Amino acid sequence: MAPIADHPLRYPLANELHARPFPSLTPPCRAVYLAIKKAEGAASRDKREDLAHLIDLLSRFGTAHPQPGATHFSTRIGQHTLKWEQHTEFVTYTVFLNGLGHRPYDPADFEVFPDDWLENAPGVRVTSAMIRVAPRPEHDEELQEKIDDWMVPESVAVSRVLDDDAMIAGDFRIDTAGHTRFAVFTAPGVGERRVGRIVQRLCEIETYKTMSMLGFSRVREIGPRMGEIDRELSRLMEAMTSRSDAEEETLKALLSVSAELESLSAHCSFRLGATFAYEALVHKRIEVLREMRFRGRQTFAEFMTRRYQPAMRTVKSSEGQLGSMADRAMRAGDLLRTRVEVQRSAQNQQLLESMDKRAEAQLHLQKTVEGLSVVAISYYAVSLVSYLLYPVSEPLGLSKGTLTALVVLPVVAVVWLMIGRIRSSMDDPGRHL
DSSP states (O other): OOOOOOOTTHHHHHHHTTSSOOOOOOSSEEEEEEEEEOOTTSSOOOHHHHHHHHHHHHHHTTOOOOOTTOSEEEEEETTEEEEEEEOSSEEEEEEEEESOOSSTTOGGGGGGSOHHHHHTOSSEEEEEEEEEEEEOOSSHHHHHHHHHHHSOTTTOEEEEETTTTEEEEEEEEEOTTSOEEEEEEEOTTOOHHHHHHHHHHHHHHHHHHHHHHHHHHHHHHHHHHHHHHHHHHHHHHHHHHHTOSOHHHHHHHHHHHHHHHHHHHHHHHHHHHHHHHHHHHHHHHHHHHOOEEOTTOOOHHHHIIIIIHHHHHHHHHHHHHHHHHHHHHHHHHHHHHHHHHHHHHHHHHHHHHHHHHHHHHHHHHHHHHHHHHHHHHHHHHHHHHHHHHGGGHHHHTOOHHHHHHHHHHHHHHHHHHHHHHHHHHHHOTTSOO
16 A cells, blocks of 8 residues: 555544553452542643642652653552543542452541642642442342441442442542542452443542532522622613613613623633533443442432432523523613614704704895895995996986986896806806806
8 A cells, every 4th residue: 555644643543542441450459539620710720730740649659650741641659550640620540459458448548649749739639539349248238238337328329230240339428538438349250341440430420520510619609690680680671661761871781781791601601511511421421330229229320310410400500591691681782772773863863854944044044145135235336336327417318316226227137146146156166157
């Protein structure tokens, strides 16, 4: 085959599909999980800081470092295995420990992360979890006793997963040590990679659930202000209907409301969009587990329906309300602007009519002045012509009065014609006198 140039992203995109392989776990074992996110309101996240923080941890254990720009890394740290993943908004650390430890969910397991290293983390803890992976007991009563002993019975969700190859349990509560607890009980002969996938899914469910709840927190923050804006918008709509306020002032208030709604929408758009994406991931991760009920206990899907889904519906409702108010404000602003423009057009029409009337009055006045001008000019012209003709009055046998009377009409006619030509030349500048 003749050589052909590859797209510059061909290999990176193909490798991205295999970038985050599932861990291989052999029960009994346990895992500690940590997700770190940049604090709200802090400067934009620098992924280089996340990588530097990982390298600091690896250096403490004398372990090789990842390549520059890496977004995932897995290696041994001491007697344990570390799995590090960098995501768009957060970074996760998962450490897998062999055996079940001295006691269930021992906070000492988290000491694999040094205290000073945690203090220097480039962000805050979003969630942390402790996962216990053990062979499934022969009797369901024994398994149920363990779950009730480790977790809060009223909140715990338990289900058989992956065609009854394992059982999972979790109450999604934060224990006294600050971690969420999960348990995995595997049937005999379950593959290591399948166990790793189950543990990975539990970590993802917990993380995406927590990240999506950030959107719920955001809408609760802006909820009171949204209520105030809604009331203000309703008041302005009533003012438009009753015309109790000046329309110019109402329009300014509407523009202010619209600007604030756009600001709120821009401020929340990323968080709300991310919330819906994380929500979809939560449901998808639960779906692939193929849950089956265990002894009448609620499944993970049922737990999410009862406890988690109402919060997501609140987020969706708030997003819809925000968009609806923005549309209402825009429509009201357009309607009021149209009304103001119509009123201005009417005012302009009245002004034009008034100007026409003034122009007509000025024309009548001008004609009157022209008539008076003919009389005045004719008066002086007759006088001048009379003085010129007085010397010939005696040879003609006419008195001065008779001579003056004879020249009045011709002089007036000449003056009238001259003024008419002057007015015509002013009306038609292209015409010469």
